Amino acid sequence: MDAQQSKAVEESKREQEAELAQTIMARNFHPSVIGPEAWEGYMFSDLEIRIKESTDLYGAVLWPSAMVLCHFLETNRDKYNLTDKNVIELGAGTGLVTIVSSLLGAKVTSTDLPDVLGNLRYNVVRNTKGRCKYIPVVTELIWGAEVPKRFPRTTHCFDYILAADVVYAHPYLDELMDTFDYLCQENTHIFWAMRFRLDPENNFVDRFQQRFHLEELYDLPSLSIKLYRAWRRDKRTTDHRETAA
Numbered sequence: 118m119d120a121q122q123s124k125a126v127e128e129s130k131r132e133q134e135a136e137l138a139q140t141i142m143a144r145n146f147h148p149s150v151i152g153p154e155a156w157e158g159y160m161f162s163d164l165e166i167r168i169k170e171s172t173d174l175y176g177a178v179l180w181p182s183a184m185v186l187c188h189f190l191e192t193n194r195d196k197y198n199l200t201d202k203n204v205i206e207l208g209a210g211t212g213l214v215t216i217v218s219s220l221l222g223a224k225v226t227s228t229d230l231p232d233v234l235g236n237l238r239y240n241v242v243r244n245t246k247g248r249c250k251y252i253p254v255v256t257e258l259i260w261g262a263e264v265p266k267r268f269p270r271t272t273h274c275f276d277y278i279l280a281a282d283v284v285y286a287h288p289y290l291d292e293l294m295d296t297f298d299y300l301c302q303e304n305t306h307i308f309w310a311m312r313f314r315l316d317p318e319n320n321f322v323d324r325f326q327q328r329f330h331l332e333e334l335y336d337l338p339s340l341s342i343k344l345y346r347a348w349r350r351d352k353r354t355t356d357h358r359e360t361a362a
């Protein structure tokens with residue numbers, strides 16, 4: 118391929134990525150009439166999903182990475198079928214990923230910090246009640262040392278770990294890494310949508326790759342978001358953390 122051809126290929130790739138980003142963002146709509154309660158609308162699985170946000174906490178706002186992950190799960194459901202699968206979402210925020218994966222048939226454990234759970238539970242119940250095979254469980258999960266105690270592997274085994282925009286300049290990146298590591302068993306897939314902002318994000322990806330294989334599923338430069346699938350590199354034989362807990 119000569120330089121002109123490879124430039125044309127690059128150009129067409131960029132156009133496709135921009136088109137995909139636009140398609141994903143077009144799933145968001147605003148209420149046509151302003152009512153007593155503010156909400157944002159999203160279309161997934163041919164259903165209208167209404168999300169209540171508030172501006173006081175990070176987890177009370179819906180981030181574009183969540184839409185990217187939901188779009189992938191919905192449009193790749195033949196390849197990664199969530200029906201009857203055990204799924205955990207980390208840093209669920211306003212709950213869109215939990216809601217969409219529940220609509221796709223998964224048994225979802227939706228987790229976040231205690232302060233975020235009230236709004237998360239409200240959104241999850243409002244959008245999944247009577248629409249899903251399994252009622253999602255909303256519960257606290259603070260990344261770090263307590264995870265093995267709260268989620269012992271004997272009773273908590275996940276097919277999929279989902280996470281959208283959980284890596285940014287916060288002080289708990291090591292704890293987050295350990296949480297991925299603890300929850301990810303031999304046959305677990307991680308789907309992780311990542312918004313790139315500053316250097317800590319890049320460092321985290323490098324460190325993540327020491328423990329996990331990483332496949333890039335989407336690269337959306339117009340949104341500064343990449344979507345990854347990951348699985349563990351080593352076969353774990355014993356779990357010192359669980360036995361120590």
Ligand SMILES: C[S@@+](CC[C@H](N)C(=O)[O-])C[C@H]1O[C@@H](n2cnc3c(N)ncnc32)[C@H](O)[C@@H]1O
Binds near residue numbers: 177182207211
């Ligand atoms: C940028 S928000 C993303 C929310 C949601 N996933 C989305 O994409 O809309 C980051 C989320 O991580 C959660 N979070 C931050 N630090 C955490 C910690 N130490 N343990 C558990 N969750 C945490 C926040 O509460 C928030 O919901």
